[in-house]
Amino acid sequence: MTLPFAMTAPLRIAPLPLIEHATRLVFAQVIQQHPDLFDRLGEHADKRYAFVPTDLPLGFLIEPSVRRISVHRKPHLPSADACMAGTFVLLLALLEGQIDGDAVFFSRSLTITGDMEAMLALRNALDDCNIDLPADIARMSGPFAPLVRRAATEIRTRALSGEAARWN
């Protein structure tokens, strides 16, 4: 599923520090809920991983060794050891292990460049962690947690219905 322009347009004008702040809050929450997320990386923990949603004007850089994520506007993406590119929904589905990375790679829906060993290690680490973004985001929402979780789960179900049916 490619995000429609109307959904991504606000990201073109929203201040980058604001987007990055929100992203870091979610990232911190995921790390807190899955403290062993990067254990499987081994020697690849100090590599830099870029995730580039093809339907967003942004790219994300993850540095596991310092538990940091940064957001960058295209085309000014920093260098990375390994890079994964695909639609935003596809990348989120891979983050949660909802779809099989090899299958979407075979289909050419996903592009991986750079250090394959590092990216493979990260893929396997993510796959084993059972990340549940609606649940993780809901935990940040205080008294609105049940509401946020229901809404986020519904959005995920709708977004993934196409992807999961295609690849799983």
Add this chain to the structure above:
Amino acid sequence: MELICPAGTPAAFREAVDAGADAVYCGFRDETNARNFPGLNFSREELKTAIAYARRHKVMTFVAINTFMRAGQEKLWHDAVDDAVRLGADAVILADFGLMAYTAERHPQQRLHVSVQASASNADAVKFLVETFGAKRVVLPRILTIPDIARLARQISCEIEVFVFGGLCVMAEGRCSLSSYATGKSPNMNGVCSPASHVRYREDGSELVSELGDYTINRFPAGEAAGYPTLCKGRFDIAEERGYAFEDPVSLDVMDHIDALREAGVGALKIEGRQRGKAYVAEVVSVMRRAVSADASERPALLSRLRRLSEGQKTTSGAYEKRWR
């Protein structure tokens, strides 16, 4: 017939159990198993937890220790066997005769399966392993036809397991040196075929180029499904033609032949894919579970959706139904 399912991580292991596996096979996080990929496989503690989970669901756990020992480094493999036995593995899957001897001597009660990597493909080879090391089951190489399997089954006394779905090795397994030739590492000695450390994918115009070490393996035009960067499925220039010299980038699927395999004497069907994600494991195992008990007429519809998960998004019956090009 038993359904033997892959797991590269504890999460995939639980998916396989929940989806209906009779047994799950997995390996330790080192070069003692033939899927020694970064971020994959089990620590001792993870295996202990996985075996307990499987037992609660009446599912067996097989531990693959199916690479060949290096002289002077045997302890790594011996420890793997000792730990698998100690943790309660229902079977160890071995390829190295020396390791089989060690296991038979030290752990005579441990159930021993002959790995596909042992390349035991004829009655004499299988009988030797059964009589010498007490092997209870042989996983046959993917180079035999179904009539070959039926003939073999009549001559041996152990159980037979065959691969029915997933990645397809077209070479003599446990003997193939193609990956070693290109990278210095092989599935036999290091547990890696086309190790990720030597793999590069790059875009060249509209083409996706896959490279292994210093070799270009393939160039996929826009819109063409991609495959793994293995030499046996590379596209090469030969004489005046460009094409696949050994095999296309395809996966194995012989689920159409379940009944014939059963009649041939096969007792266990194995799914390849310890390197795949838990979503793959969940989907493939649940579909295969239904397919095994379904009528033959219902299987094609069940299995058709699995093609999208396959390498090159195409499947083949491989040598089971040999049709040389």
